[in-house]
Amino acid sequence: xxxCRLFTPPAWSSTSxxxxxxxxxxxxxxxxxxxxxxxxxxxxxxxxxSLIQKEFAVPxxxxxxxxxxxxxxxxxxxxxxxxxxxVFTSKGVTFPEGxxxxxxxxGEHLIVRNTDENLDRITTLVEEFAARNPPPDxxxxxxxxxxxxxxxxxxxxxxxxxxxALLSRIVISRADMKETPLEEAIEWLYGQxxxxxxxxxxxxxxxxxxxxxxxxxxxxxxxxxxxxxxxAIETLKYFVxxxxxxxxxxxxxxxxxxxxxxxxxxKTERYRIPAAAxxxxxxxxxxxxxxxxPSVRELFTAFGVAFSDGASAGLATDxxxxxxxxxxxxxxIAEVVVAGLIDANGGKLASNHIRALQKIIQDLKVxxx
Numbered sequence: 001x002x003x004c005r006l007f008t009p010p011a012w013s014s015t016s017x018x019x020x021x022x023x024x025x026x027x028x029x030x031x032x033x034x035x036x037x038x039x040x041x042x043x044x045x046x047x048x049x050s051l052i053q054k055e056f057a058v059p060x061x062x063x064x065x066x067x068x069x070x071x072x073x074x075x076x077x078x079x080x081x082x083x084x085x086x087v088f089t090s091k092g093v094t095f096p097e098g099x100x101x102x103x104x105x106x107g108e109h110l111i112v113r114n115t116d117e118n119l120d121r122i123t124t125l126v127e128e129f130a131a132r133n134p135p136p137d138x139x140x141x142x143x144x145x146x147x148x149x150x151x152x153x154x155x156x157x158x159x160x161x162x163x164x165a166l167l168s169r170i171v172i173s174r175a176d177m178k179e180t181p182l183e184e185a186i187e188w189l190y191g192q193x194x195x196x197x198x199x200x201x202x203x204x205x206x207x208x209x210x211x212x213x214x215x216x217x218x219x220x221x222x223x224x225x226x227x228x229x230x231x232a233i234e235t236l237k238y239f240v241x242x243x244x245x246x247x248x249x250x251x252x253x254x255x256x257x258x259x260x261x262x263x264x265x266x267k268t269e270r271y272r273i274p275a276a277a278x279x280x281x282x283x284x285x286x287x288x289x290x291x292x293x294p295s296v297r298e299l300f301t302a303f304g305v306a307f308s309d310g311a312s313a314g315l316a317t318d319x320x321x322x323x324x325x326x327x328x329x330x331x332x333i334a335e336v337v338v339a340g341l342i343d344a345n346g347g348k349l350a351s352n353h354i355r356a357l358q359k360i361i362q363d364l365k366v367x368x369x
Contacts, residue, residue, distance in 0.1 A: 051098055054119050055230075056110040058103075059130045063087060066105045068356035075339040076353065078106045079360050081367060093121050102367065159253025163208050167233035167255075170196045175227040175235055182221045182243040186210050186257065189239065193232050209254040216245050216259040266310055268325045271338045275320045276346025283315060288340030288357065290348030296322050303337045304361050305330045329368060336360050 066082035084101040095101070099114040101122075112122055172192055177185055194207030221243035227235055236255070240247050245259045248267050277286050285293050293299035297313040305326070307313070313324040313334075324334055340349060340357045349357070 051096075051113050052116055052119060053111065053113045054122075056112065056122070056126055058108050058110045058126055059133055059135065060108060061133060062126065062129045063103050063105075063108075063110070066103055068359060069352045070356050072106050074353075075342045076336070076357055076360065078104075079336045079339050080105055081360075081363060083363065083367065084110065088122060088125070091121075091125055093118050093125075100367065160249045160251055163249050163253040163255065164233070166193065166197060166208060167236065168231055170232040172196075172230055172232055172235050173228065175225065175230070177223050177225050177239075179222045179224055182219070182223060182239065182245070182257075183212060183217060185223055185239050186212065189232065189235060196232075209252075211254050211256045213256065213258045216243070216257050219243060219245065219259050221245070266325050266327055267331070268323065269331055269334070270316070271322045271324070271334070273320055273322055273338060273341045274345045277341050277344070278315065278320055285315075285341075286344075286346055288337070288344040288349045289354055296324075300324070300334055300337055303333065303340075303357075304365070305333045305337070332364055333361050336364070 063084060064087065066080060067077055068080065070077040070080075080103075082103040082105065084103045085095045085099075088101055089095065093114070095114060095118070099112075099118070101110065101112045101114070103110050112119060114122070170193055172189070175189075177188075180188075190207060190210050197206040200206045223239060223242040225238055225242060227238065230238075236247060240257055243259075245257055246265050246267070247255055247257045250256055273285075278284075279286065279292070283295055285296050285299050287293050287299050287302070291302075293302065295313075296315055297307065300313055301307065305313075307326065307330075311324075311326040311330070313322065313326070315321065316323055322334075322338065324331065326334065336357060340353075343349060343353065
């Protein structure tokens, strides 16, 4: 078993790695029951076994239908994160405090956080089911699940949109870090992205720009982690979270990595919404529940998004675009509301789809506890 640890060796200077991302590589092909990622969450203070995170692409039929009556082609269905602990508990798997099992029915993807022993049990269950129920096409493949279920950019030609697309679609086949300084881990990730960016004809234009701020560089964090077949953006998330830091893609398309000294970290996201949902000149937004809200902030508030000091939400003046600054937790809820707007397309969702939207938001809040 491996662990993830943080400590503070001598500080280093901040680093900026050159080049810009403007295209994306294709995702790898994976057999449906293949374990596609593994992350240790570190030891627990009271002596319990370490919790490890594994991601499974599960065979069809292993888990119950969790689409809540939504068509799998809908944007809302891509937001579902169904709790599968009860299912696996009935099969002999235990879930200690802090563990979880979330199922993404679109793509049939399972993310489990548990002890090594319990993950072995789930692996056996998945493999045995796959052996009894082989897919018709053994060359069938899946793609790595998208990080954001709804479009999170309003201008596909903007530099930050290119970077986000690149990081989301490039797949890192293997990352194995052992007490590696964050700076070195980011340098390694930069090299992998640059090497795998095959869609930019000019070599000097391949890859992405990474910038470590002085506060992050001086943090001196080291990380130990093992990952396989994970998107570059998820790999980046693991790296920075283990270093008690965060990242944001700025308007120039640079990936800026910083360390939060105090207070709540907020980031800015932009979401394209249907033109039919916006009443021009008034700022009024037609919600997925059929209600006309005087502002996008009031729409999001009605569906459970909280706005603390410094948080904001508004419509861009020249686009069908919502600009929101908030915490990661509230942005996740906002994405579900945007998904509802996209599916409604200026109309009103069916009552069962509204209930599904509300249930998805409720589950997000419960799963974060």
